[in-house]
Amino acid sequence: MPNKHWADDTDESETGSGTSLCFSNSETSDTDITEPDENFGSISTRSLTPQSKGRTRPPQQPHGGSSAQTTTSAGRAYKDPDIDTTERLSDIDPDFNRADGTKKLKERVIDRWHRFCQKNLEREPDCARWSDPEKALRQASADYGRKLPGYGQAGTFNTDWKYFRIYYQDALGKKMDKEMATSLRTGRQWLIKENELGTQPRDNVPVYIDDMIKFNETILQTRKKRFFLGIQRIMLCLALMLGLFTAGRKNAILKLQYKHLRISLLRNPYDGPPILDIAIKPEYIKSFLGITNLNTFSFPEIILGVSFVFSPHMFIMGLLLHARAFKADIRSIDNVRSLFVMRGCQELPLPLEEAMDDYYLFCRVDMIDGEPQILRDQPMSDSHYNNAIRSISEIIGLLKWFFFHQFRYGTGGILDDTEWVSDSKRNLVLHHADSSTFLKYYRPRQHTDMQEAVLGLKPDKVIGRALTSISRYADKRRPRYLDDTQKALVEDDPELQTAISNRDALLDKFQQTPNPTLEQDVAEAERNIKNTRQRLRYRRKKEVRHAFSDEQAVKDINAQRAGKILPEEDALEESESEDDTPPEQTMLVERLMAVPVEWTLEGEWQRRNIATEVIIMYCDFEEGGPLRGRLKRKRSERDVEGFSKMEANQTEISEDDEQPLKKKCNNQEPRQIPAKPLVCFQCGKKYSQYQSLLRHFRPKHMNDRRCKSCTDGMEYLEQMHWQCHVTAVHQLSI
Template identity: 30%
Template sequence: MAGRKHPFDHANDSDASYSPDDEYGEDDCFDKNEADDSSPETEATDIEDLSCDVDDQIQLFGGNVHPPEYYRRAIEGFNDSAYEAQDYSDGSKLLLDACEEQWRRYCEVLGRAPQECFESLAASTSVRVLYNFFDWSLNQKVGKDGRKKRGTKKSSSLGTYWKVFRLVFQRATGDKLDAKMNRRMHKVLRDLAKKHGLSHQKRANRCMAIEDLREQIQTTISTTKKSFKLGELRILAVLFLLLLAPAGARPTSILRLRFGDIRLALVRDPEGGPHNILIRFTLAFTKTYLGVKDAKTFPIPETLFDPSLLLNPHVFLLGIIFRHRAFRAPSLTSPEHLANLDIHPDERELPLPLRGDLKDTYIFRRAVKDLTGFKMSADKPITYQMIAQWIRRIGEILGLEFPTIPYNLRYNAANEFDRSADISESLRNLALDHANSNPFQKHYLGREVCADTWAILRGQKPQQALIRQACSTGHSISKRRPTDLTPEQAASINTDPLIRRMELDLRGFRQGSTQYKEARRRLRNQKESLRRALKQKIRDEWTAEQAVDDIELQLQGVGFAQQAAVDTSGPQRPAQKRLVSALAAPLGNTVEGQYRRRDNAINAITAYCLVEEGQTTRRPQPPAGSAGHTSVGEPPVKSPQHLALMSVFVKSEKERPRRCFICVAKALTLTADDGAVEDLIHEFYTPGDLSKHFRRKHLSNLQEGDEIKCPICDVRLDHKDHLRNHALRVHGTVS
């Protein structure tokens, strides 16, 4: 039974804004052959027995659950309209609602009701209303809330908006737009794209090769130019890449992974090697247009003698698992325990089950503020926008020319699957969740031909390694490429005429007024917009300009120019140094040596998950399930931490220290050489400044139901007022 025809033109494009309906499988519960054909092996007595069983069930259940009146009323009150509309994902509904709101605003301009305009479209094949609607939409520079709109830049975006509008029309009227009008609109969209100067250039589908992935991960782990609120977020940013790369999955399906979707097992090597830790992860969430698709499971065996632990998903996943004490076996709390495990002689696997209470907990969760800093949220997942921004920023720090996106890894997997002799076309389509090969050929097959075609034509050995490097995202890596504006460049935007006019307007409002706050917000946003545009312009022009400089200097016999090393980032802290060192450890010569190398990396990852990276909020968090916060140790006498500790306890009610007792407690959990200690134990200028800090950074982050505890006294407190009273009586902090 064929699926319903997709309302879009490209019905086979499962990576467009919407994907076609899946065909019903052979195991459909309403199988036609099974219903119509009787099996020749069925005996008459079997039919009689079946009839008796049906009669018995009718007698048993008929009318017992609900009386006949229940079903009569149900038929009379049944709402068919609930089943007329198609099902869409939450993201698709946002697009539909936004388009419908845009149509409503356009109808207000015309002075007509939106539904009336829809009905006029259904009764006519004229495109004049639609032409002017899309022309009006492209001319909108400010949204309904007064915010500046990004605007449409590409013709493909206009085409997607037309597809969305057709679904909005169908949702409002219950019918599809006339096919003749649809054909006319193709020319309308082409004319509008030309009129508004929309680009026809598609987004580059460059692949992130494995060598580029390693550089991306190395930068993510080691850089201090990009700060994460909590160390676990940095680890999750790497784990996301390591799970996305082999699956070639859509990024959102990786972000929706829960602990219940992960299965680990100690597996016997059929070729006689040491036992292997096998990861199986199931992608339960994929594109859900017109129903949930079948879940796919990907197995990843451990590469025991892995030349690079940076490309080892096992150490990062196990680091997260041990950080949350997620194994169901209570004694399995350290990676060193894994080497002591064996498999039963009559079996091939030893499952390593995870705790049942974590089954529905997301692995990729964001960090939220609490009283003393940051902690991992219980139920708020990392969004695609968040992970995409992280990956893009790391790509800039790495020195890539073009923006790095998660789909670079999906493109790479698709092309590698296509070239591999071990993966069939059907298996490639299954892994990518494509109905057929059309989406791969249209969207994933690299538009830069990744083959040495000239060598092939001449019968020579292709220089395939060189070609792959030239077609990957990493071909443009340069550590000299600017990643941020210099102070002079950033200050130059203050001379922009628009900024000057907005600053003059700001001075005309009374400080603190609503008009002042709104004008200041617009000024701040405009400055940020100009900074982004200037930075992108500098980056776009840098490649050619730097190449010309390098050529001229070399031809003049000078060589490459020596650039001043300007590093605005801070130094690595001890936990990060340990992490980088453990992941860069050389390959061991023995199995036992490799186990130690792997276990050290897992322990370093687990420890780093607990580190806070913010400027003023750096405190390790305890593992999930442990009692209370990390204990505060007694610092060496006369050390800076010891002096700070002594200064946050008052001897009289009138004494007012100038150090935050919560920040001092964080400092006591760090080593003396940690650069964060000095920031945490510094004295505020006045006790009033300390009070503002305490209210803004600590009290305001308390949520309903949070456990409250003084981290320096190890005293549990009942509520916020209890905390404020304790802060005043014991630590002299007024709040």
């Protein structure tokens, strides 16, 4: 049975009886709902059906009859079904079938309106319209007391105003009158100017294939960002591939399910081996009245000339083979290569298990009872995706975080510049009603070919991409964290000092007259200090990252002018590999970034098959979860040389002062440093590195209270005693 998501719709035309329920000649026109005529019973059947002259008609059903009955042209009686009048339009939720994002924005505006009403109630308690607070507020705000983010851009303010109009219309049942709308439009313009909100939209910085290959290579190589399981790295790389190739929205890609995939082997029109084709039909896209026309994107496998780190076939097949999703006996990519298309057919479908139709391609991974689990029936959360993308953006050194809509800027611009792609096809791919939407929101506004156009020269697209891409502002030296000096500046901020003073005053008052109310106030003041410090650090970090480009440029220019940095020294690129990279991740990177040895179809197939098998194996690799704290900065060769010169210039210690120190060191016995353990004393698992053992022990055995390797049988009732035993006896610094 074929997948229902890919099955064609049932034909609207009826066959056999020749009967049609349409009473008009046009089959595509919609019929308006009209009120029944009072004299409907008196209209003769002849006037309704003039073509039926001379035919036998049944007697008219009286008005008091229980049901209407008519006779078809074939002489068969047809009984109309009963009318279900239990549902009313007024009972349907106005937010029915609206997108989740639309509901969230509308709820945010409603919450702010409730806050405003409550403040008005506090200011005017005797006003007659606020005599019934429950009716005025309609519902209490669950987030009362939480600080609002405020507005920085006029676009955000106008977006909230749009959803407030929707709420106004739903609450009153009518649209805002013209005079009120005109006055409020003037008021909005005044508020934007009075509060100095930004009126320029965000720059449409596009991303291209070169940028995303470097992005995926960083995801696969870095150890500065870690996950629970290796499958999370694989899914993150695949999401970026499909986003670039389809120019789709984030929600449409991250909510892809197995029923949205269609895998098949296509007969090669060039008389070669069959071509592996993967088609996707994203379903969770913007729609109007719950109806939309879905696009299907087919990706035939390209064997030569494509980087493995941006080949969706290997990643999708790796994920499907890891989940054992194929209905047939397909357990490896070699099984797929051995198949062929039967004679008389153009393709050989590779159907997936129907029981897995609702499984998500980008699923959730979570810790359950200390073990990482793959929850295929739940989608990857937005928070997990956003945190991972922000971390990778900072590791690469991007000036601003990458966001999914930049795919629509880059791929949409390519479609717009390509001669064989029409405007109608571009609008169809991007789900735009007309070209005005693309020009207003998606077309990049940085023009790089005006000089060539005026001079009559051919525009250089390579330079144009280099000038507009996101990688133009990348610098791996850009700081990811604040240093101690910058943190000290945050501590001296007046806003934070005011919060600390308020906390100290409340604490002194509570110590003099302790009561539960003051205790809650002190706890709230502590939370305010923590949130204020975090907010100021975030703001300071953003300022430091933005100012880094100009400040570092001045340092580099002065160093180059002074001859401290030579071109050949700067050309030496530091290796991306790190000391603690596990062998499983090293093998994954080597196979996906391997250089082809032989330029033959069989050799390339073999290379792709090996890379796919490595992806399957790496899906179950436990990385140990996200890192805790800040990584130690690795010194570059330039820093080491500078440190050595600084040591050489220091004043040497005199011989008189050095002799007692040498004698003291010689009299001491050499200290024996115990070797760090590599085997878990609780479960016996072996690891190649000490850090891997620590990442295993913390979530798995931290709650244990009895040591299985010690024979004393002692039970540690307190976690502190258990940690002391683990550190002192088994040399695990947890």
